[in-house]
Amino acid sequence: MTSGTADSGRVRSGLRGAAWLLPAAIVLVALNFRGPIVAPAPVIGDIRADLGMTATVAGLLTTIPVLCFALATPFASWVIARFTAERAVSLSLVIVLVGTVVRSIPHEAALLIGTAVIGIGITIGNVVIPVVIRRDTSPERVGLVTGVYTSALNIGSMTTSLGTAPIAAAWGWPIAIAVWGVLALIAAAAWTYTVGAGAAWRGSDHDSEPLPVTGPIDQVLDTGSVRTATEQRAAVIETLPHPAKRWVTWGLMLAFGGQAFSYYALTAWIPTLLHDEIGFDTASSGASSSVFQILAVVGALGVPVLANRFRPRVIIVLVAFFWLAMPLGLLIAPQLWLLWSVLGGAAQGGGITIIFIVIVRLVSNDDDARRMSAFVQGGGYLLGSAGPLVAGALHGATGGWTAPLLTVLVAVLLLGVVGSVSARKVR
Template sequence: MIWGAFAIIAGLVWCFAVGVRPAVLGTGAPADPDLVTGPVEVITASIPVVSVGDDVDEREDRSLFRRLSTWGLTLAFAGQAFGYYGLTAWIPTLLHDEVGLGRAAAGASSSVFQILAVVGALGVPFLALRLRPVVIVGLVGACWLFMPLGLLFAPHLWLVWSIFGGAAQGGGITIIFIVIVRMVTSDLEARRLSALVQGGGYALASLGPLVVGAVHDASGSWTVPMIVVLVSVLTLGVSGVLSARRVR
């Protein structure tokens, strides 16, 4: 009932922000036109006329499905979200089994992993002003590794690993969106690429809690599940770095 109340509040705020008709029917809302530049007229005879708009249209016409960077970002997003959902679902149970925390304490301890996401989400944009995205992706991936590796070898230090992992998971989703914005050439391409990356990424990531739980049941320990999460985090790091290596 509490979550339902939040959904109702969000719906009411949305209706107030955009109007009832656009909110309900999806019509009538003003569309943001894409920036279209016409031909640049050059008076000097020695310099040819350049049509910037045609060049932009040609780049946008290339199918997103043919770009390796599109699938790389999708895999990176999937790895990020898979690890996040898998750990969010099972951290309380893991800490109860491995560290001996009570149910209430184990549940409350997982909040550290969630709260620290704010640090990563707000800190990454500041780093993006000074560092290339590929560097930030590598840094986020490295910090993310502390979480599964720490819970695997030293679960009693869960607070330390939650700090690193929490900040990394908040920064991971942020840097992927920054890469998307810097890769595209228009608002339309940004919307399409973002929808593709999120749609495919979340479709794979939604299996995280199920896979981690099933592997735990099959193996009878938390070793193999943490290896699964480790692989997902490595997917984020490797795919993200390869996809962002040419982004300025």
């Protein structure tokens, strides 16, 4: 290994100097990036009864954040480029906390406004965390840390699905929704400590070292000259086509959209479906739907292991195969909901993980990672935001769950077919 390469490995980021801190902090941060979205689902009946909300408006509580993931993505990308990635993560947590407090006010307008604020905060986190993982994690650990991150997303969803209804039964739904803001406070404290530890590590030994020039930068820069980090980034960006000009980015965006549509449609309506089809009460429906969330941990951690042995396109096909068990199973034998939730839950956790891994393997620098992450997630979540609304509208129009589940099935097929084609050249 050359001296320049060794230096590059040492100084890419101070955060890598405290390797165990970063994954731990990412876990705590990620708990806030899905839990607030699913929190209203277990108590949606109580909310509708208290505020007189229609089913369509109630569906907006899940749709609005996902729509923000799409529409606020350019803003999130600007925040990350304008400030540092570390500050962007902190800002996202503050915004989520503010939105959680506003949403707990028992008024329909406050509920919707708070939900939108939460969506904007999570959008910033959605875009910046993959950039942080790519930048501050060694290449051999990127897949594992990505899996840990996506696992934590689903653990957050599971925790709120399990805990919201019991808390609401004791203290009312506004308290049950507001209490999850504590997680944002804990995550903010942990992230601040982690960033401080990384800065201390970097400052103690490496402040005087120049920014290394490696990888694709070597092909476009005169390595004998001294350039600022901004000049180097600008030079690299000029050689890379915008994500919108790469067909593989569009394919990943559609695949991500199929994943997001299916996930949010089922997340929003599984409690109601189980109540209608099996007769579960509110608490039981919330607890049962948490199976779909927690089993995602298996897929999120299992996919990085498979990614070291198989090509991503093979894994995407496998994920889609198990994903299909969820809508098909609930159509054919809803009484076996536990089996379908296990298979579908593991698959949905693996689906988002493998797409993130493909993105990380495709990009060549931090700015490219930011732009591709923003493009894929922005367009994908725009499609995903329609999931709860479409499922709710079809259920309201037909009075049953056949049409909504068939729509989810089509979205899963989109993930499998388009995703596998897009990843065919990725090793």
